[in-house]
Amino acid sequence: MSDSETAEYDVIIVGAGFAGVHQLLKIRKLGLTAKILETGEDLSGTWLWNKYPGARVDSPMPIYQFSDPAIWQDWSFTEYYPDWREIQAYFRYVDHKFNVKQDVSFSSRVISAHWNDSVDRWTVTTEDGRVFRGQFLSLCTGIASKYHIPEFKGIASFKGEVHHTARWPEEYDFKGKRVGVIGTGSTGVQVIQEIAPIVSHLTVFQRTPNLALPMKQRKISVEEQDKLKKELYPIFYGRRNQTFSGFLHDLDPKPMAETTLEERTLAFEDRWDKGGFHFWLGSYSELFLVQKYNDEAYAFWRRKVRERIPDPELQEKLAPMQAPHPFGVKRPSLEQRYFEVYSQSNVTLVNISKTPIEQITRNGLQTNDGTEHVLDVLVFATGFDMVTGGITSIDIRGQDGVSIKEKWADGVRSYLGVASATYPNMFWIYGPQSPSSFSNGPSSIELTSEWIIDCIKFIKENNISSIVPTEEAQHAYSEHVNQLGSIGLWAGAKTSWYLGNNIQGKKTQMLQFPGGIPAYAKLCNDSAARGYDGFDLK
Numbered sequence: 001m002s003d004s005e006t007a008e009y010d011v012i013i014v015g016a017g018f019a020g021v022h023q024l025l026k027i028r029k030l031g032l033t034a035k036i037l038e039t040g041e042d043l044s045g046t047w048l049w050n051k052y053p054g055a056r057v058d059s060p061m062p063i064y065q066f067s068d069p070a071i072w073q074d075w076s077f078t079e080y081y082p083d084w085r086e087i088q089a090y091f092r093y094v095d096h097k098f099n100v101k102q103d104v105s106f107s108s109r110v111i112s113a114h115w116n117d118s119v120d121r122w123t124v125t126t127e128d129g130r131v132f133r134g135q136f137l138s139l140c141t142g143i144a145s146k147y148h149i150p151e152f153k154g155i156a157s158f159k160g161e162v163h164h165t166a167r168w169p170e171e172y173d174f175k176g177k178r179v180g181v182i183g184t185g186s187t188g189v190q191v192i193q194e195i196a197p198i199v200s201h202l203t204v205f206q207r208t209p210n211l212a213l214p215m216k217q218r219k220i221s222v223e224e225q226d227k228l229k230k231e232l233y234p235i236f237y238g239r240r241n242q243t244f245s246g247f248l249h250d251l252d253p254k255p256m257a258e259t260t261l262e263e264r265t266l267a268f269e270d271r272w273d274k275g276g277f278h279f280w281l282g283s284y285s286e287l288f289l290v291q292k293y294n295d296e297a298y299a300f301w302r303r304k305v306r307e308r309i310p311d312p313e314l315q316e317k318l319a320p321m322q323a324p325h326p327f328g329v330k331r332p333s334l335e336q337r338y339f340e341v342y343s344q345s346n347v348t349l350v351n352i353s354k355t356p357i358e359q360i361t362r363n364g365l366q367t368n369d370g371t372e373h374v375l376d377v378l379v380f381a382t383g384f385d386m387v388t389g390g391i392t393s394i395d396i397r398g399q400d401g402v403s404i405k406e407k408w409a410d411g412v413r414s415y416l417g418v419a420s421a422t423y424p425n426m427f428w429i430y431g432p433q434s435p436s437s438f439s440n441g442p443s444s445i446e447l448t449s450e451w452i453i454d455c456i457k458f459i460k461e462n463n464i465s466s467i468v469p470t471e472e473a474q475h476a477y478s479e480h481v482n483q484l485g486s487i488g489l490w491a492g493a494k495t496s497w498y499l500g501n502n503i504q505g506k507k508t509q510m511l512q513f514p515g516g517i518p519a520y521a522k523l524c525n526d527s528a529a530r531g532y533d534g535f536d537l538k
């Protein structure tokens with residue numbers, strides 16, 4: 001295709017991670033045409049960019065993969081929680097099997113998507129000026145595609161290396177270097193525990209302690225997986241759609257008032273021993289509703305963590321007597337040896353909630369008590385403009401010509417966490433007001449992707465040219481999400497990307513659907529069953 005030509009497709013997909021690849025394979029099955037436009041140079045989405053040491057999934061196998069037997073029957077992972085290398089290898093395998101790449105245009109950053117009401121088509125433009133047209137636009141940009149570096153005074157003066165974890169320099173050797181890491185979210189935890197043994201000195205700047213849970217990583221054999229494939233995989237993938245979070249374990253709805261302290265403590269022990277998110281989304285649902293029960297879970301967590309930290313001062317920094325926020329209102333990180341790392345003689349933990357960062361200097365970082373921490377490398381594990389950033393960084397304009405960035409400046413609004421009023425034939429997956437991070441990624445990705453495919457099929461079969469949410473339906477749905485987010489303790493973290501307030505100026509609101517996968521699926525399926533209730537069809 002030459003630069004001046006416009007390529008026509010039924011569906012333009014943005015992003016080649018789990019969501020984009022799932023959409024493509026399903027659209028092919030409908031006999032329609034699709035093109036994925038992908039900024040990077042390979043498949044795998046977030047796993048293409050987040051290649052820092054220790055980057056790995058926090059959903060155990062086998063549920064963190066496509067549910068299609070044609071895919072899982074010939075593939076085995078080596079670890080219960082695979083790392084980015086293995087996920088990339090998995091995508092290479094999927095490509096080998098289905099020739100995914102023939103329908104992907106790599107190095108194609110989408111900068112704009114404009115709706116043309118007279119022809120009911122999207123015109124999509126890439127950074128290098130190529131133009132694509134599609135009846136449908138499927139945004140599969142993920143929740144973490146726009147990384148964030150806070151504005152610190154003096155950053156340009158630093159003479160060492162500066163890196164954000166989402167752009168990890170593979171070629172750089174950290175061995176023997178004095179490294180500073182700002183941020184102790186999931187990324188921080190993973191990178192800190194991995195590089196601590198190899199650097200000469202590691203200084204961690206922590207604002208909020210991470211209420212991380214033990215991952216309990218283990219190897220998994222081909223034989224073990226083959227046995228499960230024969231007996232249980234289809235059951236697992238069916239079950240994924242039935243639990244609150246798309247994992248195989250579920251929240252326990254039993255009223256905690258009807259339990260004894262002994263019963264609860266044994267239940268906590270059991271979940272703790274199982275590892276991963278059992279202690280979070282496999283525990284009592286009332287933990288997220290009633291402060292005194294949440295306090296009990298926190299006290300249990302604190303005791304377990306403190307047992308691993310000999311120094312009382314470090315105990316208080318990492319697992320303080322007073323919880324930094326209700327346990328579990330942020331997705332906990334899964335750690336492997338995180339809490340032991342701080343007892344190493346080459347690791348310093350700086351509590352920047354007490355002595356905030358004053359400025360970055362030529363030689364390192366200065367906190368407001370006047371201490372200068374001398375560094376060779378400064379790593380920002382400071383997160384992302386999560387959930388909305390991937391969508392709002394594209395100039396998307398719908399029926400009224402107003403960009404979605406402007407529309408969402410005073411808060412995200414959507415219908416069913418999949419579409420937005422005035423943007424016809426546009427859908428997103430794993431984005432605003434969908435269950436996204438309250439769930440196992442592929443569980444909610446496949447759920448939404450299937451719904452979109454059914455919707456496209458319905459439109460094509462019924463000679464409809466466009467579908468767009470009504471303002472009324474959008475208002476009601478968005479209010480529902482806000483209301484769910486205000487229940488219990490969900491909004492209890494002071495800074496959290498779940499609420500958008502990790503980014504200055506971003507409206508504080510619950511960005512994801514916190515009502516669980518079955519409730520979410522019911523809302524989506526009910527609308528479809530009623531002929532796409534809440535949408536205008538033309």
Ligand code: N01
Nearest residue numbers: 056057058150183184185186187188207208381382383495
């Ligand atoms: O980002 P985060 P992340 N000054 O926003 C700190 C997914 N993920 O990249 O907590 C000082 O969670 C900030 O401090 P505080 C997963 O969904 C998954 O770690 O706001 N510090 C925090 O410590 C995850 O939730 C995996 O007080 C500042 C950190 O930076 C999401 O990605 C692995 C600061 C940011 O934490 C994001 O995780 C990794 C400032 N100005 C990521 N600004 C898996 O395991 C921010 N911080 C699959």
